[in-house]
Amino acid sequence: MLTRSAVFILAASACANAQQLATTVIVPSGVDRPVHMCSPRGDRSRLFVVEQRRPVTNVGRISVINLDTNTMFPFPYLETPPVARRSIEQGCLGMAFHPQFMQNGYFYVVYNAEPEAGISAGSIMLVRYRATDGDPLAATADLASAYVVLKIKKPDPEHNGGWVAFGSDGYLYLSTGDGGNGDDQNRGDTIVPPGHTPITGNAQDLSDNLLGKILRLDVDGPDNIPGNADDDAFPNDPDKNYCIPPDNPFIAQGGPEVYHYGLRNPWRCSFDRETGDLWIGDVGQGDREEVDRLPAGVVGANLGWRCMEGTRCTGLTGCTCNDAALTMPVYEYNHTVGCAISGGYVYRGCAMPWLRGTYFYTDYCAARIWSFRLVGGVVTEFRDRTAELDPPGAISFVRPISFGEDDLGELYIGDLSTSRMLKIVPAVPETDCNANGRADTCDIASGSSADRNADGVPDECQFICPADFNLDGGVDGADVEAFYAAWEAGRPEADVSADGGIDGSDVEAFFIAWQAGGC
Numbered sequence: 001m002l003t004r005s006a007v008f009i010l011a012a013s014a015c016a017n018a019q020q021l022a023t024t025v026i027v028p029s030g031v032d033r034p035v036h037m038c039s040p041r042g043d044r045s046r047l048f049v050v051e052q053r054r055p056v057t058n059v060g061r062i063s064v065i066n067l068d069t070n071t072m073f074p075f076p077y078l079e080t081p082p083v084a085r086r087s088i089e090q091g092c093l094g095m096a097f098h099p100q101f102m103q104n105g106y107f108y109v110v111y112n113a114e115p116e117a118g119i120s121a122g123s124i125m126l127v128r129y130r131a132t133d134g135d136p137l138a139a140t141a142d143l144a145s146a147y148v149v150l151k152i153k154k155p156d157p158e159h160n161g162g163w164v165a166f167g168s169d170g171y172l173y174l175s176t177g178d179g180g181n182g183d184d185q186n187r188g189d190t191i192v193p194p195g196h197t198p199i200t201g202n203a204q205d206l207s208d209n210l211l212g213k214i215l216r217l218d219v220d221g222p223d224n225i226p227g228n229a230d231d232d233a234f235p236n237d238p239d240k241n242y243c244i245p246p247d248n249p250f251i252a253q254g255g256p257e258v259y260h261y262g263l264r265n266p267w268r269c270s271f272d273r274e275t276g277d278l279w280i281g282d283v284g285q286g287d288r289e290e291v292d293r294l295p296a297g298v299v300g301a302n303l304g305w306r307c308m309e310g311t312r313c314t315g316l317t318g319c320t321c322n323d324a325a326l327t328m329p330v331y332e333y334n335h336t337v338g339c340a341i342s343g344g345y346v347y348r349g350c351a352m353p354w355l356r357g358t359y360f361y362t363d364y365c366a367a368r369i370w371s372f373r374l375v376g377g378v379v380t381e382f383r384d385r386t387a388e389l390d391p392p393g394a395i396s397f398v399r400p401i402s403f404g405e406d407d408l409g410e411l412y413i414g415d416l417s418t419s420r421m422l423k424i425v426p427a428v429p430e431t432d433c434n435a436n437g438r439a440d441t442c443d444i445a446s447g448s449s450a451d452r453n454a455d456g457v458p459d460e461c462q463f464i465c466p467a468d469f470n471l472d473g474g475v476d477g478a479d480v481e482a483f484y485a486a487w488e489a490g491r492p493e494a495d496v497s498a499d500g501g502i503d504g505s506d507v508e509a510f511f512i513a514w515q516a517g518g519c
Contacts (some may be wrong), residue, residue, distance in 0.1 A: 019354050020427035023413065026070050027421040031063060033091070034414030034421060036163075036268075037404020040107075040136065044407045044446065048077065049414070049421065050109075052091035053283065058082045060092020062141070065421065067406065076165045078129060078141040084112035084122030086157040087180075089265075093162025098219075098226060099170060105131035106226050108149065108172065108219070110162045121157045126164065126174060127225070128219070130343075139190040142172070149219060151239035152210050156180025159211075159265040159283075168276050168296075171245050172219045175280070177265035178203045178212035182285065183316055184306040200368040202260050204318035206253040212305065214266070214278070215385065216259035218243035248333040249300035260294065262303035262304060262319065262326070268343035268402055273354075273409060281343020281361055282313055282329075284309050289341040290329035291361060293374060301327040331379050338363030349409035350445035352426050359387070360411060360424075362400045370412070389413070389424060410443060430432045433461035450493030459493060465519035466496045466510055475517055483510050 026047075033052035040046070045068050051061040060080035064073040084090040094110040101107060109130055112122045130145040132138040149172075154160070154360030159177025167173055178184040184201035203212025219242050221230035234240035244256040255261075265283040272279065276296030282303065284290060294301050302325060306316045310332035313321035320326075344360040362369045369389050372382040389508070398417035406413060413422040430439035434449070440458055443449035449458035452471050467475045470482040486494040487510075491504045497509040513519060 019352070021352075021355075021385060022425055022427040023389045023422040024425050025420055026067075026252065026412065027065055027419075029070055029419050030072055031414070031419045031421055032061070033401075033416055034419070035091070035402045035416075036094055036416060037402070037406075037412045037421070038095060038097065039405075039407040040101040041099060041407060042102045045138075046105040047404065047406050047412065048095060049404070050092055050095045052082055052093065054079075058085060060109075062092075062095060062109070064139075070137070073139060075140070077139070077207065078109070078143070080109065080111045080127075084114050084115050084117070084157060086121065089158050089160055090122060093160060094162045094397075096166055097167050101131075102136045104226060105136045105138070107131075108164055110164050110174065112157070113151075119153050121154045121180070123154060124150075124152040124160055124162070124176060130227075147241065148239070149241050150174070150215075150217070152176060154179050154211070155186045161263075161266050163266065163269040165269070165271060167216075167271060169245075170220070170224070172217045172351065173216040173269075173271075173278075174217065175255065175257070175263070175266040175269050176211050176213050176215065178263065178305065184313075184318075192474060201316070203252075203264065203305045204302075204307075206250050206255045206258060206261060206447040208254050210255075210257060212261060212263045212270070213255075213258045214260040214263070215257040216245055216248055216279075216288075217257060218245050247299075258305065259299060260301045262305050264305040264309075266343070270345045272341065272346040273348045273405075274346075277346075279343060279346065279359060281341040283314065283340050284335075286335070288312055288332050288334055288488075289338060289363065291331040291341070291343065291359070292327065293330045294327065295313040298327075303327050303329075330374055330377065333431050338366035338368070340364035342400070344403040345405050345411055347409065347411055347424075349411065350442040351408075351410055351430055352424075353441055360403060362403070362413075364399065364401060364416075367399055388427065389422070408446065431457075434458055448492060450491065452493050460495075463519075465513070465515065467513040467518055469493075469510070469514075475514060479514060483514075 031049055032054055034049050035052045036050035037047055047065040047067055049063045054061050060083050061076045064077050075397040080092050090112040092111040096108045098106040101420055109127050111125050113125045115122045126148040126149045128149050129141045132140050132142045158180035161175035161177045163175040165173055179202045184203050202209050220226050221243050223230055229493040233243040250258045263282050266280050267283050269280045278294040280292040282290050290310040292303055304326045307321045310329055342362045346359045347355045353364040358371050360371045368386040371385050372379045400413050400418035402414045411424045433440055443458050444451045469479040494502050494506055497505040
């Protein structure tokens with residue numbers, strides 16, 4: 001006999017196969033080379049867009065979209081210093097908000113600095129900024145607040161990585177590419193330092209080499225507050241201003257920042273906001289593109305580059321091909337399909353509950369979007385979503401380059417060539433009984449609407465007896481207790497008077513119904 005949970009899973013899977021997706025154009029133009037989109041935790045009105053490189057001025061830019069009106073703010077939130085441009089891969093690449101951004105105003109940006117003496121390719125810069133006056137709701141950031149957290153010198157302009165995000169553990173994660181050039185053979189060392197073996201490549205080097213890795217940094221210091229002197233455990237190194245999490249796996253090998261390694265060019269990674277799993281889209285060289293998934297709690301994984309490209313043996317040194325210690329991709333494809341993967345997200349939004357758990361990714365060369373679920377380590381429900389997600393009136397995507405996620409977990413697409421910003425939506429809109437422009441499921445998930453009888457319909461859209469507040473079929477003291485708990489917490493179900501606020505009128509309305517003994 002199927003359990004209730006099994007029936008639910010089967011029904012959700014069948015529904016997911018039947019449902020179709022679409023896109024809506026959030027911003028039709030005006031965003032140059034959008035390579036990342038994100039929102040601060042708890043901010044449901046703004047979507048921040050990382051623009052790789054502006055024409056003429058050649059700066060990276062952070063712009064803001066008002067999600068309530070789907071309009072761009074008239075001026076940039078932040079412009080970086082001029083960025084390196086020796087490669088189309090360089091520029092402003094990533095952004096992450098501190099978990100307490102809505103209290104402290106701190107956020108982090110990754111960009112390629114212009115070349116300087118001795119660093120012809122330009123360095124990867126991880127820089128902390130703060131909202132103007134420390135106000136998280138300020139319309140701009142304070143340029144003078146720039147604080148270099150990490151500077152990584154590179155031998156070549158390609159393969160920068162550039163994804164940055166906070167994990168559920170509160171630490172900051174940063175992806176880096178192998179430094180560029182073919183076969184990961186350019187270390188950029190004029191003299192090989194003791195303990196280094198150039199033929200291993202950067203990605204397999206676990207000494208103090210930060211290229212081809214996922215790094216894990218403590219940017220708050222021992223007091224867990226950013227912006228204080230204890231944030232810096234390397235006071236004598238101007239290029240390192242952070243601390244090392246004590247449980248990082250390679251401290252003894254001399255690579256204390258490294259959390260995972262063996263990556264070529266991880267272009268777009270993400271954390272599954274529900275499970276904590278790390279997903280990586282790693283760009284291949286001449287044959288394979290791969291998707292890697294590292295379950296939450298897995299540390300010190302070796303993803304195999306440069307001795308492996310996906311599941312293919314390259315014949316290069318650095319590790320042993322097909323070694324049991326290597327972590328293999330959960331999915332790969334060859335270059336008859338595409339040539340440069342852009343990793344995406346596992347959908348965890350509220351507007352399309354039947355889509356939850358589905359991973360999306362795209363490819364720079366193919367200009368197509370795919371999705372699949374990973375069930376027990378097996379790829380299921382694989383779909384080419386390009387035709388569904390093509391915006392109305394267009395023939396095809398010109399160049400989808402990256403995905404983004406807002407605070408509710410809804411997904412967005414950045415189109416590199418047309419400067420469009422698109423949102424993934426259901427082809428048939430979800431119910432919106434209160435006509436507020438949001439799916440009822442999102443109203444309930446966000447807490448803006450109550451659903452005391454758990455039927456998926458906001459209480460304000462149906463009659464719920466105010467006297468039987470706990471919905472147990474009777475009117476007694478338990479209802480008084482339940483009402484006051486909701487009223488004191490300011491929960492939406494306490495708005496018995498239905499005036500949009502939680503105040504004394506709700507107490508009066510509740511007791512009139514309660515004293516009457518019913519509805």
